[in-house]
Amino acid sequence: MSVDQYRNQVASIQKNIAKLQGDKSKKVEAAAKAGKRSSDAVASAARASSVSTAISKQKEAVRYADEQAKAQIEVGKIEKKIADEQNKIVTAQRRLDDEVAKERKRLDAAQTKRMKEEKKLLADQQRTAREQDRRMQNLGAGLSRHESLHAQTAIEIGRLKALPETITVVFFAADPGSNSVTKLALDEEARLIGERIRASEHRDSVVFHTRWAVRPRDVLQAINELQPSIVHFSGHGTDADMLVLQDDQGMEKHVTKEAIVSAMALGAESVKLVFFNTCFSFNQAQGCLKHVPATIGMNRDVGDLPARVFSAQFYSAIGFGLSIPKAFQQAKALVSMEVPGEEDIPELYLQDDLDENLLILVRPPSI
Incomplete structure (x- = not known):
């Protein structure tokens, strides 16, 4: 995958973790409320003046205790999902880091090659400029220079003729x-x-x-x-x-x-x-x-x-x-x-x- 795809994967996992943490907070709060209501019901049963009222409050306490237990079980399940997502994000982040390093290496290699080519091109341009200067200086050499150019032209024509x-x-x-x-x-x-x-x-x-x-x-x-x-x-x-x-x-x-x-x-x-x-x-x-x-x-x-x-x-x-x-x-x-x-x-x-x-x-x- 590309760097962007790995980044999107990390962001997606982070979003999942945030949602799960929100869900966990709600369940923890629900468990706490159920626990308090169960405790209040137990206290009310102890203070009740009649047997029927005490039995009713005890049943209410048991119901709230069951709700608290269920909420705590849900909290445990969510914590397991959060742990799984955290393992995923560690793996995804490591792959992202590896891909970023590879991309940086490729870019560095390409830049090094471009710099080498630019240096070579500059050297070629300087060599061409020196050659042009030399030719200009020799233009006044008269007949001998003319004959030299004529010979060079003949060589160039011969080279072209040698091509297939x-x-x-x-x-x-x-x-x-x-x-x-x-x-x-x-x-x-x-x-x-x-x-x-x-x-x-x-x-x-x-x-x-x-x-x-x-x-x-x-x-x-x-x-x-x-x-x-x-x-x-x-x-x-x-x-x-x-x-x-x-x-x-x-x-x-x-x-x-x-x-x-x-x-x-x-x-x-x-x-x-x-x-x-x-x-x-x-x-x-x-x-x-x-x-x-x-x-x-x-x-x-x-x-x-x-x-x-x-x-x-x-x-x-x-x-x-x-x-x-x-x-x-x-x-x-x-x-x-x-x-x-x-x-x-x-x-x-x-x-x-x-x-x-x-x-x-x-x-x-x-x-």
Whole structure:
């Protein structure tokens, strides 16, 4: 349960205890009144001048004594219920405290990662600024500088020519055990990605494949078969770093971070990007970074709509020839406009000292 649900549970138990304590007070008061009336009746019987009056008062005393006993029994029952509720609130409060601690830990981890990324981004910006200053200082070098720029242009064109004429994206989807209420709109995500790729400038350079109800063996089969540049996972992830695929009976198959990293290592020769569009996938993305230049993961649970908006815009930008970092930022910008507050969930991880130009995947047809 969530923190709010645990808090509501504690509040509900506290309300029950307060009501029971009120009921107990009423019964204690009733017992006291009955006891006094019984005592008064006994005293009256002792003072009675006639036998009939004494017998009547004695019966009255017995009746009130019975009422007192019944009220005291009810008090005992209520005290037992109060004790049970107090045991419940101790358990509920402990679970609430545990969940609050877990949430704080998750938030601290996310903040630490954001600070690390911000620091890296600042370092990249400073390095870019220094490079720009150096280029400006060398503009007056005359013919030799012109020749150098010409050579650099030739190298850049050569690098672009070295890119494959087409890249392949394989879209792995798994949503085991879902029903009409819990079903993820993975088909809508795939449809929207394909639509945005077809609307991009270099649409013929991006080949989009889908694999549904994915089992672990399907991942390696598709990598061997398609030699993809981008591997994309959509579906479910857990806060225990598990990727949720499907087994042969259509049930959930939890794949560990280590296992998925190992699988990506086997496809590293062709794979340039692994995209986890699943909840709590940032550790999986970081693990795969040892084997591929770039990865994308989610730092917490992510909703169906922001996940779909982000991935569709990312592939649209790739289809227009943008680099992976620029496509990532553009996709985040669209999420910020479409689903405000969700844009900080995706995280991009790059291998150290990678030139952004090396992260352009699509070769312009004119080159």
